[in-house]
Structures are given as C-alpha cells and as structure tokens.
Amino acid sequence: MTQAWPAHLFMVGCGNMAGQMLARWLACGLDPARATVLRPSGRAVADGVQVVTDYPASLPAQAMVMLGMKPYQLDDVAVSLAPLCTADTRIVSILAGTPVADLRQRFPAVRDVIRAMPNLPVALGQGVTGLYADRDVSPSARSAVDAIIKPLGAAEWIEDEGQFNALTALSGCGPAFLFRFIDAFSRAGEAIGLSRDQAARMALATVQGSANLAAQADESPATLADRVASPGGMTREGLNILDADNRLLNLLSDTLAAARDRGEEIARAR
Numbered sequence: 001m002t003q004a005w006p007a008h009l010f011m012v013g014c015g016n017m018a019g020q021m022l023a024r025w026l027a028c029g030l031d032p033a034r035a036t037v038l039r040p041s042g043r044a045v046a047d048g049v050q051v052v053t054d055y056p057a058s059l060p061a062q063a064m065v066m067l068g069m070k071p072y073q074l075d076d077v078a079v080s081l082a083p084l085c086t087a088d089t090r091i092v093s094i095l096a097g098t099p100v101a102d103l104r105q106r107f108p109a110v111r112d113v114i115r116a117m118p119n120l121p122v123a124l125g126q127g128v129t130g131l132y133a134d135r136d137v138s139p140s141a142r143s144a145v146d147a148i149i150k151p152l153g154a155a156e157w158i159e160d161e162g163q164f165n166a167l168t169a170l171s172g173c174g175p176a177f178l179f180r181f182i183d184a185f186s187r188a189g190e191a192i193g194l195s196r197d198q199a200a201r202m203a204l205a206t207v208q209g210s211a212n213l214a215a216q217a218d219e220s221p222a223t224l225a226d227r228v229a230s231p232g233g234m235t236r237e238g239l240n241i242l243d244a245d246n247r248l249l250n251l252l253s254d255t256l257a258a259a260r261d262r263g264e265e266i267a268r269a270r
C-alpha cells in the first residue's frame with residue numbers, strides 16, 4: 001500500500017523529538033516541499049523543507065499542524081496559531097501533560113485534535129507512539145494520523161485519556177530509563193573487573209540482542225529469563241538479587257509513577 005501523507009505538514013518546533021519524526025518521514029518519502037517548520041532559531045532542518053521564524057498569513061489548506069515545542073510554550077504559540085486555524089486544520093500534539101481539553105480551548109476552530117506521544121527510536125522506524133483522540137475527532141483524521149505514524153514504528157491507541165500520562169511514562173520517557181539501564185549495566189560490568197570499553201560494548205550488545213530475541217520469541221520475557229538460569233547456576237544468583245523483595249519491579253514502578261505524576265502536575269499547572 002502506498003504511504004499517504006498530509007496535504008501539508010506544518011511543524012511548530014522541531015527539536016530532539018519532532019526532528020527525529022521529520023527525519024524519518026523524509027526518509028520514508030515525504031516530499032520536503034509539503035513540510036514547513038516554524039522554529040525561532042530559523043536553523044535549516046533538511047534539504048527542501050521550508051523553515052520560518054514567524055507565522056505565515058495563513059496555513060495551507062488541510063494542513064496537519066504538529067505541536068512539537070515545549071508544553072509551557074503552548075499559550076504563546078496558541079495566540080499566534082489559533083487565528084490561522086480553520087475547520088479543515090488538523091492538530092497533532094506531542095506536548096507532554098497537555099490534555100485535549102486544553103488544546104480545544106486554545107484552538108476552538110479545530111475539530112480534529114489528536115494527542116500523540118512518540119519516543120526517540122522513531123528515528124529508526126522502531127518507535128512507539130501512543131495516541132488518543134476523543135469522540136469529536138473524525139474517522140478520516142484518525143486514519144490520516146495512523147498513516148503518518150506508521151513509518152515511525154508501533155502505534156498504540158488508548159480509549160481513556162486518563163491513561164495518557166502512564167503511557168507517556170512507559171514509552172515516551174522509556175528510552176531515557178533504558179539508556180540509564182544500559183549505562184548502569186556497563187558500569188556494573190566495569191565494577192566487577194571488565195575494562196570500561198569492553199563492558200560498554202558488551203552491555204549494549206547484550207541489551208540489543210536480548211530485546212531482539214524477546215521481540216521474536218513466543219515466550220514472555222519472564223519465561224526467557226528463567227531459560228537463561230540453569231538450576232543452581234550463576235544467573236539464578238543474579239536474578240535472586242533483582243527479585244528480592246521485588247526490588248527491580250518496585251524501582252521501575254516508582255520510576256514510572258514519578259514520571260506519570262509529573263505529567264499530572266504539568267496539566268494541573270495550566
């Protein structure tokens with residue numbers, strides 16, 4: 001099936017996250033002439049993509065607007081952007097902790113407002129993007145968003161916006177937690193006597209290979225862990241440390257809960 005692209009993509013902000021999304025879209029065939037980026041720095045993003053430092057007089061017809069700046073910039077952005085929006089504008093927001101109701105309040109002319117929460121591996125087409133649309137959003141807008149998210153990796157729609165901060169904590173923030181894990185895994189290897197370089201290479205390759213294996217396996221990661229552990233062997237001793245008093249589970253639960261709660265705080269601060 002051929003890839004469907006929006007008539008025009010207008011990106012407000014194009015930093016770490018939105019920049020990776022755009023790079024992947026361009027690599028997958030988005031015509032750069034159909035994308036405009038608004039960023040205060042005016043720095044180029046990619047060949048053929050127009051970068052502007054101020055809002056145009058109007059948006060192209062049927063524009064998909066992606067809000068990719070920081071959540072706290074929403075008020076400033078809305079003042080300039082809302083007057084340009086019409087009933088055929090679609091808004092996709094990747095702003096953490098920013099409910100659809102807040103967006104609707106600031107962009108009253110827009111019916112199709114969708115929340116998306118991507119993560120950094122979208123750059124490789126191996127990301128996870130959480131998605132939420134309320135009942136007012138048209139089926140065609142949902143399909144258009146599905147189509148543009150597909151080249152980025154997995155798409156996970158949720159029905160209840162109340163879960164959006166949990167979803168963000170798990171997959172949006174998740175790469176940071178896993179990068180931290182890889183770093184700690186490597187430093188732990190160093191602590192038991194391996195050289196820094198070798199520990200770093202081995203930690204990363206072990207995580208990568210294990211994730212690929214888990215993704216292809218018929219068994220759950222919990223079962224796979226037990227398969228590595230020979231009775232009375234070395235792995236079991238290590239797992240016993242992770243499992244004692246649910247140490248790892250509790251650590252990760254606390255980590256995700258803290259990230260989720262920050263999302264709730266951001267929303268309350270509006």
Ligand SMILES: NC(=O)C1=CN([C@@H]2O[C@H](COP(=O)(O)OP(=O)(O)OC[C@H]3O[C@@H](n4cnc5c(N)ncnc54)[C@H](O)[C@@H]3O)[C@@H](O)[C@H]2O)C=CC1
Nearest residue numbers: 012013014015016017039068069070071094095096118172
């Ligand atoms: N970094 C990540 O892994 C993820 C970030 N997000 C969301 O993406 C958004 C951006 O985060 P990052 O890319 O990490 O930040 P960033 O700081 O790298 O990018 C922000 C972008 O907004 C632009 N900008 C600044 N002021 C602006 C204004 N007044 N109007 C328009 N554009 C403006 C900047 O030039 C920059 O291009 C946030 O809302 C965040 O919640 C979502 C998922 C993952």
Ligand SMILES: O=C(O)[C@@H]1CCC=N1
Nearest residue numbers: 096168171172173174
């Ligand atoms: O840290 C943040 O707020 C954003 C949300 C997901 C990843 N980065």
